[in-house]
Amino acid sequence: MSIDIYWRIGTHGDQQSLRRRVSSRGEWAPVVPGSITPGVRNGRRDGYSYVEHMADVARASESSGFVGGLLPSFPFTDDPWAAAAVLARETTSYRFMIAYQPGFLHPVQAARMSASLQRATGGRVVYNIISGGGGPAQLWWGDRVDHDDRYARTSEFLDVLKGVWSGGPFDYQGRFYQVEGAGLPEPLARQPFPEIYFSGSSKAAIEAAGRHADYYLSWLEPFPALAAKFAQVREHSTALGRAPKFAVRIDVLARETEQAAWDEIRRGWAHVDPAALRSADGDSVGWLRSQSFVSWPVRDHRELEVSPNVWGGFHLLRGGPAFGLVGSYQQVAERLDELIGLGVDAFILAGVPHLEEAYRVGEEVLPLLRGHDIRQHSPLPPVSVTKGSI
Amino acid sequence: MAAYPDFLVTVPTQGDGRDPLRRDRGEWQPGARRPLPPFVTDLRPGASSAFDHLAQVGRAAEIAAIGGAFVPFDSAGEESLVVAAGLLRQSRHLRVVAGFHPGIATPVYAAKFSASLQRFTGNRLGWQLDVDLDPAVARSQGDFLPGADRYARAEEFLTVAKGVWHEEGYTYEGRFYQVLAGGFQSPNSGLPFPRVYLTGTSPEALALSARHADVHLFTADQDVETGIGELAAQSAQEGRPVEYGLRLPVLARDDDEEAWAEARRLWDLAGGVGEGLPDPDPRTRLWGGFGRIAGPGASGLVGSYETVAAGLRGYLGQGVTTFVLESRPHIEETYRLGERLLPLFAKEIEHVH
Numbered sequence: 001m002s003i004d005i006y007w008r009i010g011t012h013g014d015q016q017s018l019r020r021r022v023s024s025r026g027e028w029a030p031v032v033p034g035s036i037t038p039g040v041r042n043g044r045r046d047g048y049s050y051v052e053h054m055a056d057v058a059r060a061s062e063s064s065g066f067v068g069g070l071l072p073s074f075p076f077t078d079d080p081w082a083a084a085a086v087l088a089r090e091t092t093s094y095r096f097m098i099a100y101q102p103g104f105l106h107p108v109q110a111a112r113m114s115a116s117l118q119r120a121t122g123g124r125v126v127y128n129i130i131s132g133g134g135g136p137a138q139l140w141w142g143d144r145v146d147h148d149d150r151y152a153r154t155s156e157f158l159d160v161l162k163g164v165w166s167g168g169p170f171d172y173q174g175r176f177y178q179v180e181g182a183g184l185p186e187p188l189a190r191q192p193f194p195e196i197y198f199s200g201s202s203k204a205a206i207e208a209a210g211r212h213a214d215y216y217l218s219w220l221e222p223f224p225a226l227a228a229k230f231a232q233v234r235e236h237s238t239a240l241g242r243a244p245k246f247a248v249r250i251d252v253l254a255r256e257t258e259q260a261a262w263d264e265i266r267r268g269w270a271h272v273d274p275a276a277l278r279s280a281d282g283d284s285v286g287w288l289r290s291q292s293f294v295s296w297p298v299r300d301h302r303e304l305e306v307s308p309n310v311w312g313g314f315h316l317l318r319g320g321p322a323f324g325l326v327g328s329y330q331q332v333a334e335r336l337d338e339l340i341g342l343g344v345d346a347f348i349l350a351g352v353p354h355l356e357e358a359y360r361v362g363e364e365v366l367p368l369l370r371g372h373d374i375r376q377h378s379p380l381p382p383v384s385v386t387k388g389s390i
Numbered sequence: 391m392a393a394y395p396d397f398l399v400t401v402p403t404q405g406d407g408r409d410p411l412r413r414d415r416g417e418w419q420p421g422a423r424r425p426l427p428p429f430v431t432d433l434r435p436g437a438s439s440a441f442d443h444l445a446q447v448g449r450a451a452e453i454a455a456i457g458g459a460f461v462p463f464d465s466a467g468e469e470s471l472v473v474a475a476g477l478l479r480q481s482r483h484l485r486v487v488a489g490f491h492p493g494i495a496t497p498v499y500a501a502k503f504s505a506s507l508q509r510f511t512g513n514r515l516g517w518q519l520d521v522d523l524d525p526a527v528a529r530s531q532g533d534f535l536p537g538a539d540r541y542a543r544a545e546e547f548l549t550v551a552k553g554v555w556h557e558e559g560y561t562y563e564g565r566f567y568q569v570l571a572g573g574f575q576s577p578n579s580g581l582p583f584p585r586v587y588l589t590g591t592s593p594e595a596l597a598l599s600a601r602h603a604d605v606h607l608f609t610a611d612q613d614v615e616t617g618i619g620e621l622a623a624q625s626a627q628e629g630r631p632v633e634y635g636l637r638l639p640v641l642a643r644d645d646d647e648e649a650w651a652e653a654r655r656l657w658d659l660a661g662g663v664g665e666g667l668p669d670p671d672p673r674t675r676l677w678g679g680f681g682r683i684a685g686p687g688a689s690g691l692v693g694s695y696e697t698v699a700a701g702l703r704g705y706l707g708q709g710v711t712t713f714v715l716e717s718r719p720h721i722e723e724t725y726r727l728g729e730r731l732l733p734l735f736a737k738e739i740e741h742v743h
């Protein structure tokens with residue numbers, strides 16, 4: 001057993017802390033004195049763009065013990081393929097987990113880009129295959145395909161991508177893709193195929209994951225719900241003769257003491273307007289699930305602590321998923337150990353600000369992990385999830 | 391100089407770390423880096439070198455729009471000119487001041503080396519000449535010149551370096567150095583000479599600065615006001631302007647309470663558990679506790695960004711225009727200074743296009 005631990009890298013700027021939801025890194029906010037990439041020197045922009053800060057985060061992750069980073073992709077972000085291509089030569093061991101929706105790139109082109117990137121990086125490309133959350137964002141990309149069909153398309157996409165990967169000629173007739181005599185040219189065809197992290201909580205997602213996932217990747221949820229979801233994925237995969245590993249994407253706010261960690265949350269919470277909490281306007285089953293674990297409205301930030309150190313309010317302090325861990329270095333390490341005990345083989349951790357927190361978590365939390373001892377214990381019994389179950 | 395002060399950050403020469411006694415970044419304490427448990431994939435071994443961390447420190451200063459970085463001479467640390475060359479190469483705007491002492495090379499050679507660096511880096515190199523080295527350290531570097539003679543030699547060193555830099559056919563005959571028909575030729579001629587930073591409060595030090603310094607650097611435990619007064623009078627006599635700078639540890643946070651809590655934490659980690667935290671000087675606000683957490687003799691400012699800015703403004707009022715700030719861990723604190731402290735000195739916060 002070897003646990004791979006990644007650190008998310010923001011693709012649309014970053015905040016200085018969770019205390020104020022103000023972005024000051026990257027071009028997503030007005031450029032003023034104190035801005036980072038672009039910065040201001042002598043009253044003028046310094047000519048840098050956000051990728052310079054991303055390079056800092058990548059190198060910080062690399063040197064503090066993470067194997068790489070997840071690069072998210074949304075309408076408002078930078079593109080992860082472009083970022084990975086630029087950062088490839090500025091890092092040495094950092095793996096680029098590129099999030100992308102299969103529908104937007106042709107699988108032959110995705111294969112070509114991936115193979116070239118494998119050559120540029122010495123095999124450091126990893127995929128996070130996502131299939132979209134529907135709603136206005138899906139239409140923004142120009143994608144009208146509905147929820148379950150998006151997973152059907154994802155499946156075909158990966159079939160074609162794998163089909164052309166080791167050279168041709170490869171023919172394919174599907175609902176979404178047709179190719180004839182396809183295949184990567186010789187020098188590109190000798191690359192290792194990227195590991196596939198597969199995201200999605202719906203039935204359609206879990207079925208597709210069963211066929212394609214090396215790692216089934218979920219946002220953090222209350223541990224029993226997560227265990228139940230993993231059990232379902234395992235069941236589907238076993239039927240197909242496959243056995244994916246499990247990965248969880250987790251925000252962490254870890255401090256020397258638990259008190260200091262909650263103080264940090266409290267400072268951010270002071271700026272949250274509970275009335276402004278909006279529900280998602282898409283078809284993401286995973287998101288609905290995450291919102292079903294707490295009963296809204298909440299008045300106090302601690303009401304979102306569904307079990308010790310598991311806090312469901314991160315989305316109120318920064319863009320992104322709701323659940324993460326809050327606690328002392330020791331407590332956060334213990335929760336991660338429990339997840340390892342539940343069968344988790346990889347983590348994508350995150351913290352704001354990503355640069356500074358990469359050092360903190362790498363230096364203070366990761367060395368405390370004891371995972372292998374804990375794997376011996378039996379996993380928590382799966383518990384059925386009432387609302388938003390799959 | 392401009393109304394906006396010039397800020398530099400200090401580059402670590404013996405590794406860096408989250409806490410005062412930790413040097414687990416930059417490979418200065420073998421085994422100090424806490425290992426990952428064996429079941430966690432660790433791709434680091436062999437993947438990075440000590441200099442990767444220094445590069446990160448320099449890049450942090452560059453993109454946090456800090457004016458410059460200062461790499462002190464440290465006989466027990468990284469070699470400052472080599473570090474400076476790397477930092478300069480990996481930045482576009484950052485000015486890098488390398489500390490060294492006159493015994494390291496002939497002035498012709500130091501100037502020659504520097505001319506290349508100026509050409510390679512868009513003229514962003516500065517010199518901080520360390521004249522008053524601790525005698526034992528000086529001897530360990532092969533330099534046995536004692537007392538005030540060191541200032542006489544430094545004077546010649548700078549005279550000759552500037553001579554060959556600016557004049558073709560330069561000839562010099564001195565107590566310490568000789569040059570016959572020297573002087574740089576194209577393309578090594580006609581470049582701006584590195585900005586010269588000097589230190590010290592002795593009469594010899596101030597006299598040298600009056601004739602050669604672009605910036606005279608004080609530390610906060612010195613009598614800055616008196617020093618500036620004396621140097622101003624001497625430089626007026628020499629008919630050349632000298633700017634004043636200050637090396638200063640800082641610990642700045644969102645509010646005073648948080649800054650002092652952090653000071654307490656660092657103090658405890660540095661061995662002060664059970665001892666009372668020293669109070670800051672009521673008049674200057676300087677906190678002597680940095681002596682324990684940052685290095686012997688250091689005193690600096692602790693407090694909210696506004697408190698620290700007010701302390702810096704006090705020095706601005708005395709004529710100090712360059713601040714060489716020092717704060718650990720270097721990357722995180724450099725971002726903090728760039729994002730939070732320095733903007734308080736921008737004339738107006740306005741949108742920049």
Ligand SMILES: Cc1cc2nc3c(=O)[nH]c(=O)nc-3n(C[C@H](O)[C@H](O)[C@H](O)COP(=O)(O)O)c2cc1C
Binds near residue numbers: 072073199200202205
């Ligand atoms: C770990 C993780 C990362 C994700 N990253 C992205 C992303 O970068 N861009 C995006 O559009 N959607 C992302 N998603 C959301 C998925 O596209 C999808 O909307 C979500 O998994 C819900 O799918 P479901 O309806 O099958 O549950 C991510 C989901 C997970 C679990």
